[in-house]
Amino acid sequence: MIEFESVSKRFEDGTVAVEDFSFVLPSHKTTVFVGSSGCGKTTLLRMINRMIEPSSGRITIDGVDIAGRNKVELRRSIGYVLQAAGLLPHRKVVDNVATVPLLQGVSKTEARGRALDLLDTVGLDRALAKRYPRQLSGGQQQRVGVARALASDPNILLMDEPFGAVDPIVRADLQAELNRLQRELGKTIVFVTHDIDEAFLLADQVVIFRKGGIIAQAGTPAQILAEPADDFVASFIGADKGKRTLHLQQREGDEGLTLVVDGDGRPIGVLRDGTLEPEVPGP
Amino acid sequence: MDLILSALGWIFDPAHWESGSRSPLPIQDRLLEHLRYTAGSLVIAAAIALPLGFYIGHTGRGRQFVISFTGAMRALPTLGLLYFLLMVFGYWLSFDTAPIVGATISFVILAIPSMLAGAYAGLESVDRQTIDAARANGMTEWQILSRVEIPLALPLILGGLRAATLQVIATVTIASYAGLGGLGRIITSGIGLNDYDLILGGALLVTGLALFVDALFALAQRLTATPGLTENHPAARRRTIKRSPRPRAPENA
Numbered sequence: 016m017i018e019f020e021s022v023s024k025r026f027e028d029g030t031v032a033v034e035d036f037s038f039v040l041p042s043h044k045t046t047v048f049v050g051s052s053g054c055g056k057t058t059l060l061r062m063i064n065r066m067i068e069p070s071s072g073r074i075t076i077d078g079v080d081i082a083g084r085n086k087v088e089l090r091r092s093i094g095y096v097l098q099a100a101g102l103l104p105h106r107k108v109v110d111n112v113a114t115v116p117l118l119q120g121v122s123k124t125e126a127r128g129r130a131l132d133l134l135d136t137v138g139l140d141r142a143l144a145k146r147y148p149r150q151l152s153g154g155q156q157q158r159v160g161v162a163r164a165l166a167s168d169p170n171i172l173l174m175d176e177p178f179g180a181v182d183p184i185v186r187a188d189l190q191a192e193l194n195r196l197q198r199e200l201g202k203t204i205v206f207v208t209h210d211i212d213e214a215f216l217l218a219d220q221v222v223i224f225r226k227g228g229i230i231a232q233a234g235t236p237a238q239i240l241a242e243p244a245d246d247f248v249a250s251f252i253g254a255d256k257g258k259r260t261l262h263l264q265q266r267e268g269d270e271g272l273t274l275v276v277d278g279d280g281r282p283i284g285v286l287r288d289g290t291l292e293p294e295v296p297g298p
Numbered sequence: 299m300d301l302i303l304s305a306l307g308w309i310f311d312p313a314h315w316e317s318g319s320r321s322p323l324p325i326q327d328r329l330l331e332h333l334r335y336t337a338g339s340l341v342i343a344a345a346i347a348l349p350l351g352f353y354i355g356h357t358g359r360g361r362q363f364v365i366s367f368t369g370a371m372r373a374l375p376t377l378g379l380l381y382f383l384l385m386v387f388g389y390w391l392s393f394d395t396a397p398i399v400g401a402t403i404s405f406v407i408l409a410i411p412s413m414l415a416g417a418y419a420g421l422e423s424v425d426r427q428t429i430d431a432a433r434a435n436g437m438t439e440w441q442i443l444s445r446v447e448i449p450l451a452l453p454l455i456l457g458g459l460r461a462a463t464l465q466v467i468a469t470v471t472i473a474s475y476a477g478l479g480g481l482g483r484i485i486t487s488g489i490g491l492n493d494y495d496l497i498l499g500g501a502l503l504v505t506g507l508a509l510f511v512d513a514l515f516a517l518a519q520r521l522t523a524t525p526g527l528t529e530n531h532p533a534a535r536r537r538t539i540k541r542s543p544r545p546r547a548p549e550n551a
């Protein structure tokens with residue numbers, strides 16, 4: 016469990032990125048931070064591994080104040096995936112994945128062996144292990160970034176717009192993969208994105224931010240979709256345009272098929288056998 | 299052309315390599331002195347410039363200082379500095395030590411700007427995202443420097459060392475003005491004796507030495523070329539490294 020207690024961050028130049036933020040991120044769940052650019056999502060995320068220090072307030076992990084923990088140790092115990100992957104260009108893929116275990120003193124053979132297993136885990140061909148990051152596509156680099164973040168088997172995974180720079184098809188792939196991984200691994204994931212659809216897809220809990228790290232609404236995707244807290248949230252999730260409230264419609268001549276239409280009456284699909292999609296089992 | 303051939307003949311005359319020959323011979327003694335002064339000055343300069351450059355490049359502190367300071371140092375005429383230092387140290391130190399101390403300091407000051415600029419610019423050129431990721435993965439500052447920044451900056455660091463080495467090799471020639479040895483001694487004697495073989499022969503030796511050492515550096519740069527930074531074509535890598543220290547002609551010109 017990660018808990019923010021009245022956390023604020025004011026940068027040296029006076030910018031207040033986060034103001035009096037209090038929130039609990041439950042263990043083994045995916046919490047997605049979403050909001051427009053500059054609202055403080057990255058700042059919040061980077062305070063969890065002390066890449067940024069809060070100006071006031073405190074952050075605890077399982078009840079322990081992280082301010083009292085050694086920064087380097089803390090960072091090694093938390094996986095971090097960045098938008099640009101941030102791989103070391105002069106190291107082979109396998110050594111990139113093994114970065115943290117090697118820092119922790121695991122032997123080279125063992126760390127590499129584990130790194131190869133992790134390539135399987137994130138759906139990469141082991142043949143890529145000997146390549147350098149430059150020789151991979153953006154999507155492949157991103158997977159290597161995820162594998163590296165998993166290498167020390169951290170309980171917490173921080174992901175800052177990890178799929179922002181890849182094309183929509185690859186992104187959909189990576190999202191599905193992450194959902195599958197999370198079902199297996201049950202990490203405490205903090206995921207930052209601009210993309211509300213991505214948030215709804217991945218999240219157990221979504222936090223929608225206004226400027227200054229102020230929570231506009233927090234809840235499960237269904238709760239937010241069903242009852243947007245205010246106009247800001249409604250417009251952010253697209254509910255104001257009617258694209259989020261769906262109705263069933265039966266038209267003449269359709270021989271019993273049920274259409275699903277959005278708030279504007281635009282057909283967006285058909286209801287399959289009138290049954291609900293079974294809920295994806297949680298971790 | 300005749301002059302050069304005659305000077306080459308002088309260089310390759312075995313008699314001039316015989317130990318115990320009359321000053322400024324034998325050639326190998328002067329060559330060794332030349333290399334000794336060069337190496338000594340370079341080691342001292344590197345011990346000052348590299349840590350300073352790494353510190354500034356890593357922390358980003360003191361960038362303005364480096365830029366203005368190295369600029370000013372580059373503008374110092376080494377020969378003038380040498381005479382000045384000889385004068386200063388002449389008061390303090392013995393007749394034997396003043397020249398070597400003064401000359402070494404002059405050469406160190408000559409070598410520092412290139413080395414400092416190479417180290418600092420090398421670290422500066424490393425992608426901030428890469429460093430940020432390394433830090434976020436739990437590398438200590440020292441590990442970031444030694445395992446990420448320096449390896450990635452190596453081409454520029456070596457470029458700085460290479461430039462400094464060539465400058466010093468060429469300039470150590472003036473050590474003879476301080477009454478020291480080195481290949482400059484041959485040239486100075488030649489001027490005194492009005493002997494073109496000595497003057498030109500000495501100059502050719504300095505040039506040959508510089509080219510030889512430069513070739514060694516080229517080799518070292520190829521051998522230590524950071525893998526993964528280019529598309530793994532050694533030829534392409536060599537080309538970019540060789541050309542980068544020089545100003546490039548505008549493309550599409």
Ligand SMILES: Nc1ncnc2c1ncn2[C@@H]1O[C@H](COP(=O)(O)OP(=O)(O)OP(=O)(O)O)[C@@H](O)[C@H]1O
Nearest residue numbers: 026028030031032051052053054055056057058059
């Ligand atoms: N080092 C810094 N110094 C000063 N201001 C900063 C610094 N880092 C971030 N900020 C400011 O803090 C605010 C929040 O930044 P942050 O990076 O957390 O936003 P974000 O929600 O992640 O945005 P994006 O979606 O564009 O990544 C912004 O106004 C930004 O300009």
Ligand SMILES: [Mg+2]
Nearest residue numbers: 056057058175
């Ligand atoms: Mg951000």
